[in-house]
Amino acid sequence: MSSLQNIDRLSLNQITTDPWSLKGAVEGSVRAEVPWIAIWRHKIEEIGLKESKKIIQDAGIKVSSICRGGMFPAATKLERDQRIEDNRRAIDEAAELGAETLVLVCGPAPDKDLVAAREMVAEGIDKIVPYAKERGVKLGIEPLHPMYAAERSVIVSLAHANDLAEKYSPNEVGVIVDVFHVWWDPDLYRQISRAEGRILGYHVSDWLVPTPDLLMGRGMMGDGVIDLRPIRLAVEKAGYAGPIEVEIFNQKIWDMPGDDVLALMKERYLQYV
Template identity: 45%
Template structure:
């Protein structure tokens, strides 16, 4: 079945609650979800785990922990307790991949120091995550998010971090929107090999409707997503492919229609 690798990140169907999302995915024959800490915590992790089990939906990843530089545009600084709680929630719903967001550049504008803080922050979280059986996924965000959200912006830079840690505990997350422009993309994916533990896709709309929410459904933009999937697969990744879309217009649509469109387009616009 051609959508067996399809996962839907919950943000893609933002209008739905956690429960509505899980039921909706099952209704569309989708077997994976990319979950977020907030909705899972609100619904209750034990109830969430039961709901997922009952609907045969597995968790491809949990978003998110991190902000090791202390800069989080959504508010708050580095919160060690929140990061550990995210690890607990990830384990509680039977997932084993937790995405890290590095945080933006510190007020001193010293990028090197902010980047060092990311390595320190991950090193500090690894033992806790390892004991919970959760792997931390280092994700480069698009360079346009360097100031506010993530001083980690390229695959090679992320791999330099990942390679400092045991493959059992820390891996790489690849998102087409964040990495498609990189002239070193193919080489970096080959270098990554089996360190890739997460793969997300969406398209780059032209023109970009919004600095952060400009993501489109696969096939609607400028990215050759099947080519990137081919390279990710060639590197050795065989896991679920998460469709994660931040876009006000997509969020305004009926989530059932969005899922229908994603399912229909997945074999053509995502798979190699």
Template identity: 45%
Template sequence: MSGTDLSRLCVHTITTKPLSIEEAAVAYNGEGISGITVWRDALAGRDIRATGRMLRDEGLEIVSLCRGGFFPHAASAGRAEAVEDNLRAIAEAAALGAPLLVLVCGAAAGLPLETSRKQILDGIAAIEPAARAAGVQLAIEPLHPMYADTRSAINTLAQANDMAEALNSPWVGVAVDVYHLWWDPMLEQEIMRCGRNGHLLAFHICDWRVPTRDLLLDRGLMGEGCIPVRQIREWVEAAGFKGFHEVEIFSTEYWAGNQQQFLQKIKQAYLHHS
């Protein structure tokens, strides 16, 4: 959107990793940013309810908690631990006042992808009652295929949609991240599908740098790369999504710079390239 409307702009705490959550809250508010998604590491050592109040007092809407997931493990003990950790994440989201927990589903390099996928389905089914009881929705976030080795065996929106439909709960949906999904020829069709089903719970934006110099930590600002962010936003909105547009950027380059200036760049990129 070319304009001045920041009412749907959300920033992930990881995007401004050098800032504490207290510093981030003040800085986001100072820049007129409306929403915040909190990464769990930002909560370390803090009273989570008080941190939630602090964020709301700064005028920020808490959009989601990142991240649960990582269900697959070769050993059953590892799978049980993963479920326990996800139950803790749901409790943290509830305490914080976040209505959504984003799931990076996981993959175990020693397991066939099909086995990992079955374990992910089982893991989400195991935590769904707690999510329902806590009033916290769960968003399955498909990750780029370059992360299929260890981060997620769910690599297309079609897979995430299939899984959300199989779980068939109003508490389980999907997250659409342009970085992970922009290349998929089925993207528009699958966005419409999750929109129709009420499963489209979150929308994450950034850009794919050309060239990309690192598999994990070289994401770009919207407009700096080759992702048609605005096109995908139009699809998401045509699918009925009315939530926040969440800027999630992992970048050693941006993390090394001044974070206040980075937030100003994020605003400009949001207004002009998304």
């Protein structure tokens, strides 16, 4: 199976180098000649949108996505409306920074009712689609691993993300395929194929064995058990030729010098992705 021949599509999801500020991550990417970056909103907040935009434009780096919108379910209408407002700000940030896609992490249930929470997600997406369209930003629903169902997202399968996305045009709403979240799914290849023309992002990392921690247990590509290449090829067959983000929450990686992380990430990207 064909490996990637260069890093033209490689994107640093900046959580992989979490100790770096936005400026640090942009400068590090430029030094490493990584052409794309995915920006987290709490990093924008530290310095403001205007300064963030200037740093990105001056560096000439491309923004693959903004992480994250979503978090729709809440106990009261007031809170749900506030979440919609926050999603509008996220859409603004994506538009200002030239990101084609806002990643949606849809949020947990406020109580034990998953069905109701999933309805709130559908309603929330529906409410922000017109504004996203107006600002030229696509919404990418990212199904999370089921182990995050209680704390991060009630959308935990690519099938479900596809169900939600298919109500809209692929120019409005699509899905994000992150290997860490979906690799286990016996329905994975069928759902990737079903998402044809609607995949808005592809994220890589690895599943470590033994798995050290629910949140911080992701590994660098090649260090775990995910058979990465066939998933990328399936995603490409489904029409996705965009940036490939490396997104890793892992304390050991965060403890490494950022430049070393990027060097390792480039090497593993060519070898395993």
